[in-house]
Amino acid sequence: xxxxxxxxxxxxxxxxxxxxxxxxxxxxxxxxxxxxxxxxxxxxxxxxxxxxxxxxxxxxxxxxxxxxxxxxxxxxxxxxxxxxxxxxxxxxxxxxxxxxxxxxxxxxxxxxxxxxxxxxxxxxxxxxxxxxxxxxxxxxxxxxxxxxxxxxxxxxxxxxxxxxxxxxxxxxxxxxxx
Numbered sequence: 001x002x003x004x005x006x007x008x009x010x011x012x013x014x015x016x017x018x019x020x021x022x023x024x025x026x027x028x029x030x031x032x033x034x035x036x037x038x039x040x041x042x043x044x045x046x047x048x049x050x051x052x053x054x055x056x057x058x059x060x061x062x063x064x065x066x067x068x069x070x071x072x073x074x075x076x077x078x079x080x081x082x083x084x085x086x087x088x089x090x091x092x093x094x095x096x097x098x099x100x101x102x103x104x105x106x107x108x109x110x111x112x113x114x115x116x117x118x119x120x121x122x123x124x125x126x127x128x129x130x131x132x133x134x135x136x137x138x139x140x141x142x143x144x145x146x147x148x149x150x151x152x153x154x155x156x157x158x159x160x161x162x163x164x165x166x167x168x169x170x171x172x173x174x175x176x177x178x
């Protein structure tokens with residue numbers, strides 16, 4: 001059976017309606033380009049700071065120590081004797097003719113950030129769910145643009161800070177392994 005449409009808009013609306021709950025809203029939300037500004041410790045917890053300097057917008061993602069090291073090595077451009085997992089992923093993509101076109105941190109749900117890897121393969125784009133820490137480690141190694149949903153960004157490095165507070169606490173701190 002062949003389905004006919006009157007134009008692009010009805011097809012787009014149908015596609016968005018078929019996405020899993022919440023996915024349609026994320027797909028439509030404005031994405032802001034960011035760069036990995038630095039990796040740091042906040043209350044003995046490794047974190048990566050993403051920033052858009054022009055808009056003075058920030059996102060702090062808490063990660064584990066291994067991921068902090070992997071991202072920092074990528075930022076410094078340090079070559080190691082054998083490829084780490086994130087290096088290997090970049091090599092595999094390259095050898096298989098796929099291009100990582102962007103990394104996007106799309107939402108915060110149940111204190112956990114979610115990210116998508118956008119791969120261009122044979123002329124089509126495939127989106128793959130990933131932990132933000134893995135996505136960022138791959139992005140810094142492959143020099144891939146990073147984006148964050150506008151609603152996740154803050155104009156303060158630590159938006160939970162009040163007068164005299166030095167670092168974020170409580171439920172706004174996403175779970176480790178993001």
